[in-house]
Amino acid sequence: MKPGWFAHPVQSGLIAGTWLLLQQSAAVPQLITAAVLGLVLPRLLHGFTGTPVPPKAWGTAVRLFFVVLRDIVVANVTVAKLVLLPWARPEPAWVPVDLDIRDPRAVTLLATIITTTPGTVSCVVDEAAHRILVHALDGSPGVDAIAADIKTRYEAPLKEIFE
Structure with missing residues (x-):
């Protein structure tokens, strides 16, 4: 089963945020790159990370x-x-x-x-x-x-x- 684009929203946010921190810039090209990485990488890695289960507490x-x-x-x-x-x-x-x-x-x-x-x-x-x-x-x-x-x-x- 193919995951949705926002199957791992926390992971997407962490990837995008990490990219921006590593680049030390919030310029438009870096924001676009961060968004693309945040959307694509979790989708590609879905087979390794499995179905997300939010913490209960x-x-x-x-x-x-x-x-x-x-x-x-x-x-x-x-x-x-x-x-x-x-x-x-x-x-x-x-x-x-x-x-x-x-x-x-x-x-x-x-x-x-x-x-x-x-x-x-x-x-x-x-x-x-x-x-x-x-x-x-x-x-x-x-x-x-x-x-x-x-x-x-x-x-x-x-x-x-x-x-």
Whole structure:
């Protein structure tokens, strides 16, 4: 089934906006190019992106965005301290996080959030066992505490957004 021209309006807007930011210009030729790219690229990439499904809780999605943004800034400072301070002794740890979410987009987004936050990496997403194996640069808070933090800060809002 062929997608409509506005099948992914948010993606279209992001592509057009990104083009204008990269060009650092809002001249008429750049506006036309941005509009064409914003309309054509999502249509061409439809087979890869699938059918758009809007989030069920926009307020939660916005709050999650700011939680993740804050966590990335804080984690950057924490990782910098661990790397730069000679007396810092990080304790790397493998953290299994059992998942309550089942939506594959939510699981993918959770793994992306974990990997984007400095000091943690989603290493294995086990769909059959509904678990993500996370490597933490510093596991000194404890494996259970880290898993509980991931579930509370990221998984719970994703569950509300997608399920």
